[in-house]
Amino acid sequence: MAKGETIGTVDTAFKLIGRDHDIIVEAYDDPAVQGVTCYVSRARTGGVKGSLGLAEDRSEASISCHQVGPIQFSAPIPKQEQVFSERISLVFKRLRVVRMVDMQRHTLIYLTYSDRLIDGSPQNSVTAVPIGTQTPIQLKD
Template structure:
């Protein structure tokens, strides 16, 4: 049992390794444990250098939040931006999940999917939350236009 708990905690810690927290604002004061807040995190696209996506999402505080067992809300917002020269090292899939992060101990995940709009020479980023049994229709989308001089290699 201890090995399972330790493995689960390592997996949970690893799932947060791609996010860089930019900042947070408190939304609800909690007497015990951290406050409820909205956090803003940056995710660099692993397949496209020069593109960063910023996600804002609710983070539950209180006692459950302090111990990492709270279930965060499904709402999230995404804004993606070209932050440097765009370079695509390997061919991209037409649609690919590029990030997945747990937002509850077991059942819920926040996901970012990159889609390639070949006709408009753009990268479309979708964020949404899902659950093991039932997902959420809450979602947000952002688009990064790629200079026509930069080829978008496809798989």
């Protein structure tokens, strides 16, 4: 699973004690597709609980993936695969990014959403990276 690189943050609410509420923007390089980077923005809860990692962050997130270099596949990829995951609460809630392959349009689709052990959220965001027919996409069986 790829690790995120923090690009920046913007404060959204002042907290007297602990970190302010903020929005964080992180970059994730797709581990199986060289030349594709996804940028994910999400809200983070501040205050004492947020600073200690005990607060539950909101489920909303936005994603934008782009070709940042020549596209290369290190190996055949699955038609659908989780490529990034990050904890957004102490135990049960995760932010996930799933890559899907649209072979007909020669495009990679990236979907972000959050889930919990029992109940997930319908909040989601999607982005697409066209590959072009000159770069073959090989799928795993």
